[in-house]
Each structure stands twice: as structure tokens, then as C-alpha cells.
Amino acid sequence: MKKPWSDKLRQAVPYAPGEQTSDRDVIKLNANENPYPPSPKVVEAIRQFPAEKLCLYPRITASPLVETLAEYHGLKKEQVFVANSSDEVLAFCFQAFFHSQKPVFFPDLSYTFYPVWCDLFGVPYEQKPVGEDFRIRLSDYAPENGGVILPNPNAPTSLAEGPDFLRALLQENQDVIVIIDEAYVDFSPYSALELLDEFENLVVIRTFSKSRSLAGLRVGAAYGSEELIALLNAVKGSYNPFTLDSIALAAATASIQDEDYFRQCIEKVKATRTRSQAALEEMGFVVLPSQTNFLFVTHPDFSAEAIYHACNDHDIFIRYFKQPRLENYLRITIGTDAQMDHLFAFLHEYLQR
Amino acid sequence: MKKPWSDKLRQAVPYAPGEQTSDRDVIKLNANENPYPPSPKVVEAIRQFPAEKLCLYPRITASPLVETLAEYHGLKKEQVFVANSSDEVLAFCFQAFFHSQKPVFFPDLSYTFYPVWCDLFGVPYEQKPVGEDFRIRLSDYAPENGGVILPNPNAPTSLAEGPDFLRALLQENQDVIVIIDEAYVDFSPYSALELLDEFENLVVIRTFSKSRSLAGLRVGAAYGSEELIALLNAVKGSYNPFTLDSIALAAATASIQDEDYFRQCIEKVKATRTRSQAALEEMGFVVLPSQTNFLFVTHPDFSAEAIYHACNDHDIFIRYFKQPRLENYLRITIGTDAQMDHLFAFLHEYLQR
Numbered sequence: 001m002k003k004p005w006s007d008k009l010r011q012a013v014p015y016a017p018g019e020q021t022s023d024r025d026v027i028k029l030n031a032n033e034n035p036y037p038p039s040p041k042v043v044e045a046i047r048q049f050p051a052e053k054l055c056l057y058p059r060i061t062a063s064p065l066v067e068t069l070a071e072y073h074g075l076k077k078e079q080v081f082v083a084n085s086s087d088e089v090l091a092f093c094f095q096a097f098f099h100s101q102k103p104v105f106f107p108d109l110s111y112t113f114y115p116v117w118c119d120l121f122g123v124p125y126e127q128k129p130v131g132e133d134f135r136i137r138l139s140d141y142a143p144e145n146g147g148v149i150l151p152n153p154n155a156p157t158s159l160a161e162g163p164d165f166l167r168a169l170l171q172e173n174q175d176v177i178v179i180i181d182e183a184y185v186d187f188s189p190y191s192a193l194e195l196l197d198e199f200e201n202l203v204v205i206r207t208f209s210k211s212r213s214l215a216g217l218r219v220g221a222a223y224g225s226e227e228l229i230a231l232l233n234a235v236k237g238s239y240n241p242f243t244l245d246s247i248a249l250a251a252a253t254a255s256i257q258d259e260d261y262f263r264q265c266i267e268k269v270k271a272t273r274t275r276s277q278a279a280l281e282e283m284g285f286v287v288l289p290s291q292t293n294f295l296f297v298t299h300p301d302f303s304a305e306a307i308y309h310a311c312n313d314h315d316i317f318i319r320y321f322k323q324p325r326l327e328n329y330l331r332i333t334i335g336t337d338a339q340m341d342h343l344f345a346f347l348h349e350y351l352q353r
Numbered sequence: 354m355k356k357p358w359s360d361k362l363r364q365a366v367p368y369a370p371g372e373q374t375s376d377r378d379v380i381k382l383n384a385n386e387n388p389y390p391p392s393p394k395v396v397e398a399i400r401q402f403p404a405e406k407l408c409l410y411p412r413i414t415a416s417p418l419v420e421t422l423a424e425y426h427g428l429k430k431e432q433v434f435v436a437n438s439s440d441e442v443l444a445f446c447f448q449a450f451f452h453s454q455k456p457v458f459f460p461d462l463s464y465t466f467y468p469v470w471c472d473l474f475g476v477p478y479e480q481k482p483v484g485e486d487f488r489i490r491l492s493d494y495a496p497e498n499g500g501v502i503l504p505n506p507n508a509p510t511s512l513a514e515g516p517d518f519l520r521a522l523l524q525e526n527q528d529v530i531v532i533i534d535e536a537y538v539d540f541s542p543y544s545a546l547e548l549l550d551e552f553e554n555l556v557v558i559r560t561f562s563k564s565r566s567l568a569g570l571r572v573g574a575a576y577g578s579e580e581l582i583a584l585l586n587a588v589k590g591s592y593n594p595f596t597l598d599s600i601a602l603a604a605a606t607a608s609i610q611d612e613d614y615f616r617q618c619i620e621k622v623k624a625t626r627t628r629s630q631a632a633l634e635e636m637g638f639v640v641l642p643s644q645t646n647f648l649f650v651t652h653p654d655f656s657a658e659a660i661y662h663a664c665n666d667h668d669i670f671i672r673y674f675k676q677p678r679l680e681n682y683l684r685i686t687i688g689t690d691a692q693m694d695h696l697f698a699f700l701h702e703y704l705q706r
Binding site: 003004005007008009010012013020028031033034035036037038042043046047049051052053054055056057058059060084085087088091095096097098099100102116117119120146147174175176177200201209213214215216217218227231234235237238239240241242243244245246247248251 | 362407413
């Protein structure tokens with residue numbers, strides 16, 4: 001029955017959460033989480049956190065995280081923005097920077113949240129099909145637009161573009177804001193951060209959820225010119241001024257301060273990625289050359305959807321997207337070597353049936 | 354110099370943060386923070402938190418906090434929504450429920466963030482002047498509107514309305530969503546939660562920042578009918594699905610589980626409020642009958658702005674609003690007895706100069 005107030009409500013499609021379970025002991029390779037715990041310095045920062053201070057609001061400046069990130073990346077603190085996960089950082093960016101009647105451009109295969117934010121904030125957009133090889137085509141981004149956003153490396157394709165591509169993209173789009181979403185960049189060889197000096201209209205997004213093993217802490221960052229970062233802070237200040245709690249600020253800061261541990265985890269993931277690619281290719285899978293902490297794979301002789309369901313039934317969670325162009329691909333997060341071996345043993349048996 | 358991309362940017366006025374300092378040891382009575390630390394059970398939950406699990410995303414259901422709050426308030430879990438502070442809960446509510454061409458009504462003197470969210474989300478609004486006695490006038494909310502939001506108790510006035518007022522307001526506004534923002538309700542005798550059974554268009558907002566001494570943790574909640582809470586979850590899922598980090602979920606849950614400590618803190622604040630009102634009246638201040646953790650006061654013979662600056666110079670932070678109707682009032686958060694005695698000693702000396 002229609003309620004009398006129904007015409008005042010926004011129409012919103014409920015979000016379909018990814019699979020989670022606390023009941024069963026599963027091998028979780030479906031959310032691109034890091035299989036290794038955060039730095040022991042993070043653990044210590046949480047244990048030592050002066051909880052009695054929680055009666056006070058966090059620092060409005062998100063201190064000391066902002067200063068620590070600025071120093072780490074060799075930027076001014078006025079070029080650093082932090083918020084509650086890179087999802088929230090991106091939501092602020094869409095509101096701040098995509099305020100045009102012209103469509104924002106992004107790839108058809110990329111982060112599935114981009115069109116959701118466009119719909120929520122009324123931002124017009126056009127999705128540009130990636131090529132048959134799943135690569136982003138530079139020429140698609142030349143026409144006039146209201147802004148550009150690209151994940152680099154891209155997900156779910158796992159492919160990365162290098163400095164020539166990014167510089168050309170920025171040169172072609174000097175009258176709009178260009179956002180490079182670097183959620184997976186720590187597993188790849190190249191970051192757009194070095195282009196910040198050259199392009200004042202560039203914004204680079206990072207997350208603590210993947211390479212820093214802190215998906216449960218919800219911390220993301222944006223880097224850009226002082227003008228653009230000031231606008232992000234103004235939008236955040238108009239929405240929810242204190243989105244990072246005091247514990248998250250302390251723990252994220254501790255993560256940045258443990259470079260050795262960070263590098264070790266990344267090297268472990270990359271080594272497992274190399275091993276995993278070989279093992280899957282051995283079984284006949286086609287594996288795209290990943291620059292991320294996941295593999296994007298297909299098998300010429302077996303249905304991806306069937307493999308996905310079989311894995312699920314055996315408590316191995318991987319990701320399957322039932323949508324055009326992706327329907328015979330699987331996205332497999334790089335777990336520990338032991339987790340991957342378990343997956344490979346299962347797949348080996350499955351493919352031989 | 355105007356940049357080529359300037360026309361794609363949103364115009365946003367940077368937020369002016371409240372005074373904070375980490376350099377000086379000040380008496381901080383300007384942000385309605387609780388002077389007492391959070392429950393020892395909260396402290397323990399943080400120390401015992403399994404930090405190695407932070408590599409995983411939080412529970413999409415915000416479990417176990419949602420279930421714990423539902424049980425605590427005698428509601429279904431489908432009637433409970435949680436997010437990163439009541440500011441974020443309110444931001445989601447404005448997007449979800451105020452989706453009309455008709456203006457939303459709220460008092461001219463109330464939470465100064467309401468018009469900011471209206472501007473950010475393009476919600477038309479009308480501010481209804483409170484009376485000479487600073488009370489909200491029921492008849493102002495009778496005309497056709499796009500929704501109603503009221504803080505109860507109200508800030509900065511500290512005044513609360515009772516069940517008759519709220520029931521009449523809801524009866525008059527059955528074709529829109531009515532939001533009662535109960536940030537300070539734990540210091541007052543009456544909550545609109547008991548009206549949820551009666552009015553499906555009612556949404557009640559709560560925060561952990563005041564009565565639960567957790568301003569630094571950023572946790573807020575909304576309660577309403579299953580239909581409205583589902584819509585809030587859909588909007589949250591379209592914005593940032595995981596806004597509460599895993600530590601905040603655990604710590605907030607522990608707070609709810611320590612009812613004795615919670616009650617003790619509230620009684621201490623209320624006792625200090627009674628003492629403080631008497632002490633200020635003794636010095637000639639007019640003190641409104643507060644149902645909150647702050648006092649709203651004026652002095653017939655002294656300038657509020659001058660008192661505010663004098664306090665500030667002596668490292669006592671209180672709140673002054675330089676705006677029409679409030680320019681000779683001060684908002685003073687209830688601190689510990691010792692903090693209040695320090696303030697009174699200073700005021701006593703100041704008034705005698």
C-alpha cells in the first residue's frame with residue numbers, strides 16, 4: 001500500500017552486499033582483501049590508544065595522518081585529503097569536481113560504484129567500452145566532457161597503464177578534473193602522483209584497504225593541488241566534518257610509519273601472484289597480466305559461472321560478475337600461498353571431472 | 354587566475370572548524386563533549402580488539418551493533434540504522450527523506466548544519482522562528498511542507514518539548530517524514546522512540562558523542578519503520594557501504610552493554626547541571642531550564658561576547674554565536690565539577706571588575 005509520504009522519498013535501489021560469512025571457515029578470495037595482517041605497529045597503536053580521550057572530537061585537521069602522508073609522499077599537507085575509505089573520498093570528489101552539464105567519462109569495465117555515485121548526485125556520464133583486449137582506449141577520452149575518472153590499475157581487468165598514457169590523457173583533458181583511482185597501485189610499477197607537479201587538474205585517490213591490510217579500518221586519501229584539496233575539505237565540511245575517528249587516525253598513521261613491513265607484504269603478494277598465474281596457466285586458464293592483488297582469468301573450455309558456484313560450494317569464495325563481456329571471467333584475489341594451493345587443488349580436481 | 358576547469362567545480366564555502374587545541378591545557382566547554390571517559394568496557398573492547406582481522410572489510414550489516422541496539426531499545430533490527438556519527442546519519446536522512454519540491458521546515462535556532470545539508474543536496478527549506486521564549490511553536494509546522502526536522506532537546510537553547518507536543522506535531526504532519534534529532538535526549542526526561550509504534554513516518558536520530566562519551570569514535574543511529582530504515586540503508590549503500598570501521602562497531606557495542614556506567618555518567622552531568630545553574634544565577638545570569646548537557650545563558654548587565662573573549666584568554670573555551678537573537682547568549686557545556694568551579698571562580702572575578 002502506498003503511504004501518504006511516499007512521494008517525498010528518494011527512489012534508491014538497495015545495495016547488494018558481497019558475500020560475507022562469520023559462520024563458516026571459508027577461503028575468502030572475493031573482495032581483494034590482503035591476506036596478511038596489518039603492521040605490528042598498527043596493532044600496537046590500537047592497544048596503546050588512550051581510550052579515555054574518546055570523549056573528545058577527533059582533530060578537525062585529521063592530524064597527524066595528513067601531515068604523515070604529506071611527508072611520506074613529499075607533498076604539502078594542503079595537498080592531502082583523508083576520509084572514511086576511498087569510497088567516501090570518491091563520493092566527495094564526484095560532488096566537488098563533477099559539477100557540469102557535460103558527461104563524465106569512465107570505462108564500461110571499471111569500478112561499478114562510479115555510475116552509482118553519478119546517479120546519486122545527478123552527474124551525467126558516459127561509459128567508454130574498453131577494447132577487446134580489455135585495455136582502456138585513450139582516444140575515447142578526447143571528446144569534450146565534464147571530467148574523467150579511471151582506475152589505474154583497472155579492476156576487474158587487473159591491467160595498468162603507464163606514464164605515457166596518463167600524461168597523454170591529462171594533456172588531452174586540461175579543462176576538466178581528471179581523477180586517477182589508484183586503489184591497487186602499490187602492486188603495480190607506476191603511480192600518477194609524480195604528475196601532480198605538472199597537472200593542477202589531477203586528483204589521485206588511494207586506499208588503506210588493499211596494500212595496507214586495513215579494509216576494516218576505512219581510510220582513504222586524495223592528493224592534488226591545494227585548490228582542489230581545499231574544495232574537497234569544503235565539501236566534506238558541508239557533509240560530515242569528522243569522518244575519521246581518533247583510533248583510525250592513529251592506526252593509519254602507524255601503518256605509514258612501518259615502511260619495511262608494508263614492502264614485505266607487497267612483495268609476498270606479488271610473488272604469490274607470479275606463482276598463481278603459472279599454476280592457473282598450467283591448468284589451461286588464460287590469465288591477464290595483473291598489476292594488482294587479484295587475477296582476472298577465463299578458461300576456454302569451462303564455464304566461469306560453473307567454476308564460481310563449484311568453488312562456493314567448497315567454501316572457496318571468488319568473484320563472478322554476471323554481466324556482458326565478463327560472463328566467462330573470474331576475479332580471484334591473491335591470498336596466502338596456502339590458500340592459493342587449496343584453490344588450485346580444488347580447480348585441478350574440478351577440471352579433470 | 355581562473356582555471357580552465359573552474360566551471361566544472363562546485364562552489365562550496367569552506368567549513369569553519371570549532372576551536373581546538375592540542376598545544377595548551379584548556380578547559381573545554383565549547384563542544385558539548387562529555388567530561389567523563391567512555392565505559393571501561395569500551396576501553397577493554399579496544400584493547401582486546403583482534404587487530405589482525407582489520408585486513409577484512411567490516412560486516413556489511415554493521416553487526417553486532419545493530420542487533421545490540423535493537424535489543425536495547427526493544428525494536429526489530431530492521432528498524433535500526435547506524436553510520437559514522439549522527440551527522441552522517443542526518444546527511445543520509447536529508448538525501449533519503451527530503452526529496453520533494455516543497456520546503457522542509459525546521460527552527461531558525463537549531464542545529465546549524467541543517468541548512469548546510471539542504472544547500473548541499475538541493476533541498477528547499479524554511480526556517481521557522483522560535484518564540485521570544487526560545488520555544489518551538491507548534492503552529493509554525495502546520496502548513497504544507499516537504500518534511501520536518503527538529504532537535505529535541507533543541508540546541509543551543511537547551512529546551513525540550515514533551516510527548517503532547519511531539520504527538521501533535523506528528524498528527525499534523527502525516528504525509529511527510531518527521532525527524533526528531535535526539536542528540537541530547539539522554540539528559541532529558543522524554544524520547545520520541547515510544548512514538549515509533551504509532552507513527553510510521555517518524556525517524557529518531559541518536560548519537561554516541563554526548564551521553565556515551567564517544568565523540569572521538571563517530572557513531573550515530575537512526576530508528577524508524579522498516580520501510581524507512583531500508584531506504585536509509587539503500588542510500589548508504591549507494592554512497593559508502595561500510596562507514597563504521599570494525600573497531601568502532603566493537604567499541605560502540607561495548608558501550609551499550611554497560612548500562613550502569615552510562616546511567617552514572619548521566620546522573621553526574623545532571624547533578625553538575627543543577628549546581629551550575631544555581632551558581633550562575635547567583636551571579637546574575639539568566640539560565641534557561643536545560644534538558645541537555647549544556648547551559649544556555651545570558652547576563653543582563655554584561656556582554657556575552659566580552660565574557661566569551663575573556664574566558665578564551667584565560668584558557669576556558671565556551672561557545673558564542675555571533676548571529677541575530679543569540680548575540681548576547683553563551684552556550685556552556687557541563688564539565689566536571691572541578692572544571693565548572695574553575696569557570697565560576699573566573700566569572701565571579703570578571704563580573705566584579
